[in-house]
Structure formats: structure tokens, C-alpha cells
Amino acid sequence: MDGAGEGLKRRRKLAPEARRQQLIEATIEVIAAQGLARTTQAEVARTAGLSHGLVNFHFSSKDKLLGATLAALAEEYRVNWQEALAAAPEDPAARLHALMLADFEPKVCTPERLSAWCAFWGEAQSRPIYQATCGAYDEEYNKIMEGLCRSLIAAGGYDLNAERVGRVLRVVTEGTWLDLLTMRSPYAREEAMATVLTTATAFFPRHFNERGLL
Known part of the structure; x- marks a missing residue:
């Protein structure tokens, strides 16, 4: 059997969870290229190199796939x-630094993933599913961010509102994601990180500069 045939054989033998993940990755790719409204199970099947019937076997509707x-x-x-x-480390500045820069790890900060996230954020049809799926996750993240800001404010003697500072840091991070995706000449991922760190420096100048921790 030639190489293409062997590849097809291996794809057909994937375990169910691996197959689901393959379809999810194909869906991310299709959403990034076409948006939510134009994403179809048929296009996901084509992108994954699988049959439409196999997509239906794992996800009986487009809504379930999304x-x-x-x-x-x-x-x-x-x-x-x-x-x-x-x-x-346990130090609040180091933990806040790690939390902020985690958003720019290559495994989560790719053009395809940013496009998919923006589609789920921005298209009205996706808002109920977003809140149902991500609402608790968002609350958990916001609570952690706010707690770290509160700890650093106390440790550094800053006169700041922890909830407000945490919100600003989160909004700036999300804004750089949008910039990386939508600007005609987007800046590099490293510049996005420096932008977030510059914001942290404005609040915590004794702990951060635009290059990171002091």
C-alpha cells in the first residue's frame, strides 16, 4: 500500500477520542477561515479528510459540534x-506574571485559535453557548487574577483597587489578542506580551517593567 493509503488506514483506525479531537481541530480551522455562520459539518469533514457520515456519528448536529x-x-x-x-513561585508578582503571559503560549495563541475565540465572542448566535460553556471558567480566572492583584497590592503597599486592576489587565490581554488577529499589519507575539507588561508596570512599577519581573 502506498503512503497515502497507509495514512488513510491510520486515520480510520483512530480511537474515538482521537477522532473527536481530529474533528474539533478541523472545526477550529474552518471557523477561522469562514466564521461560525458558514461553518458546516460537510466542510469540517472535508477539512479533516473524513466522511460526512463520520462527523454525524460523533456530532449529530452543527450545534453539538460547535x-x-x-x-x-x-x-x-x-x-x-x-x-x-x-x-x-509563590510570590504574587511572579504568579501574576505567569498568569498574564500564559495567554501568549504558542499552543493557545495561534491565528486559528484566536479566530475561533473571536468568532465565539462576537457572533450573536454563539453568545448563549459561550455563557453556558465558559461562564464558570471566566469567573474562576477573574477571581484568580483579582486575588493575585490584591496580594501584590498588599505586599507592595500600592493604593489600588484589586478588582479594577485585574479587569484592566484582562481587558488589555484580550485586546492584544484582537490586535494580533485583526490589525492589517499585526505586531509580533512578543510585542503583545510587552504591551501587557507595560500595563502591569503602570500599576506595579516596583515589580514590573515592559520586559517582565524586576
């Missing part, structure tokens, strides 16, 4: 920042 894709993105994002925090 829901599974959003859930996978949300879990990937959550695991990414949790791993970054787990690897960081």
Missing part, C-alpha cells in the same frame, strides 16, 4: 493557565 469545539478550547485555555501558575 459546542464541543468551544468546550475543548475553554478546557485547553484553562489547563494552560493553571499549569503556568503551578510552575510559578
Whole structure:
């Protein structure tokens, strides 16, 4: 059997969970290229190199396919920042630094993933599914961010509102994601990180500069 035939044989023998992940990755690719409204199961099947029937076997409707894709993105994002925090020292500045920069790890900060996230954020049809899937995750992240800001404010003697500072840092991070995706001449991922760190420096000048921790 030639190489293409062997590849097809291997794809057909993938375990169910691996097959689902293959379809989810194809869905992310299609959403990035065409948006949510124009994403179809047929196009996902074509992108994955699989039959339409196999997509239906794993996801009986487009809504279920999109829901599974959003859930996978949300879990990937959550695991990414949790791993970054787990690897960081206990110092609140170091932990805040790790949390902010986790958003720019290559495994979560790709053009395709940014496009998919923006589609789920921005298209009205996706808002109920976004809130149902990601609302609790967002609350968990915001609580962690706010808690780290509160700890650093106390440790550094800063006169700041932790909830407001955490919100600004989150909004700036999300804004750089949009910039990386939508600007005609987007800046590099490293510049996006420096932008977020510059914002942190404005609040915590004794702990950060635009290059990172002091």
C-alpha cells in the first residue's frame, strides 16, 4: 500500500477520542477561515479528510459540534493557565506574571485559535453557548487574577483597587489578542506580551517593567 493509503488506514483506525479531537481541530480551522455562520459539518469533514457520515456519528448536529469545539478550547485555555501558575513561585508578582503571559503560549495563541475565540465572542448566535460553556471558567480566572492583584497590592503597599486592576489587565490581554488577529499589519507575539507588561508596570512599577519581573 502506498503512503497515502497507509495514512488513510491510520486515520480510520483512530480511537474515538482521537477522532473527536481530529474533528474539533478541523472545526477550529474552518471557523477561522469562514466564521461560525458558514461553518458546516460537510466542510469540517472535508477539512479533516473524513466522511460526512463520520462527523454525524460523533456530532449529530452543527450545534453539538460547535459546542464541543468551544468546550475543548475553554478546557485547553484553562489547563494552560493553571499549569503556568503551578510552575510559578509563590510570590504574587511572579504568579501574576505567569498568569498574564500564559495567554501568549504558542499552543493557545495561534491565528486559528484566536479566530475561533473571536468568532465565539462576537457572533450573536454563539453568545448563549459561550455563557453556558465558559461562564464558570471566566469567573474562576477573574477571581484568580483579582486575588493575585490584591496580594501584590498588599505586599507592595500600592493604593489600588484589586478588582479594577485585574479587569484592566484582562481587558488589555484580550485586546492584544484582537490586535494580533485583526490589525492589517499585526505586531509580533512578543510585542503583545510587552504591551501587557507595560500595563502591569503602570500599576506595579516596583515589580514590573515592559520586559517582565524586576
